Amino acid sequence: MFERFTDAARGVVNGAQVAARELKHPYIGTEHLLLAMLTAETGTAVRALTEAGLTAPAIRAKLQEIVPDDAQPLSKEDRAALQTIGIDLDAVLSKIEESFGPEALMPPPLEAKRGLLRRKPRNGTRFAARSRKVLELSLREALRLKDNYIGTEHLLLGLIREGNGLAVKLITDAGVDLDELRRATEAARGRTST
Structure with a gap:
């Protein structure tokens, strides 16, 4: 699946790992994917999210209020x-x-089954189940849109489609309508896709 990711989408996945480490969270959640999308230098997702009024500093601050520092x-x-x-x-x-x-x-990580996105990570931080689901749904979104790649727009659409993670709560708490964000993301992907 990762061979289909654009460089920008790979950057979001790597950025999510960095965000989790910076926040001292022992997992990579949907909220870390959202932060990585917002801090990306390029991509349809960052454009759609910022046009909706979301910013990385505001999301990070809200996240630090909600999630305690487990470290x-x-x-x-x-x-x-x-x-x-x-x-x-x-x-x-x-x-x-x-x-x-x-x-x-840090507490030792829970043992996970081997498989795609369930391999033991080198840095000790694992993708949470919802984050893995978002990555899987990004592939489904790409297939639905008949794209032969997975870009940041597909990651954002997968996040919206999953619909229950902390990232979605942060988005909706900021007053952003998910259906409008989906439409804006799909419209923006026609201009530039990454």
């Missing part, structure tokens, strides 16, 4: 309590990561 082993209250007795938790965590690696405090 933090202690709550804010516990961190504050340790600070009051003179323990610099950030320094301790930094030393642990320096000694044992950047994901030393």
Whole structure:
């Protein structure tokens, strides 16, 4: 399937992995795909999303409100309590990561079945089930539109078609109508497809 991806679409998949790591999330969710689409330099998806009024900084900020930083082993209250007795938790965590690696405090990933998109990732971050579904639906969208490639527009259409991930919640919470976004994306793909 990935051989059909355009360079821009591959960039979105790689960007989603980067976004998950930056946010210290132990998975790659639909929200990370959305962030990667919004930060892409080119592509139909970034154009459709920005024309709908979405921006990467706004989505990232909203996402950080909704999803806790799973990389933090202690709550804010516990961190504050340790600070009051003179323990610099950030320094301790930094030393642990320096000694044992950047994901030393992350919970071990769940075992997944082998297969397309279920292979053990090199960086320890796995695609969540919904993200895998979005990637599969992007292929179906490309076939429906009779395209012989998968571009960023197909990824966005797959995200909309999946309809239940956190990315869709972020989009709709921003006041964007999914049906209108679908129509705008399909219309935009005629101008330039990537």
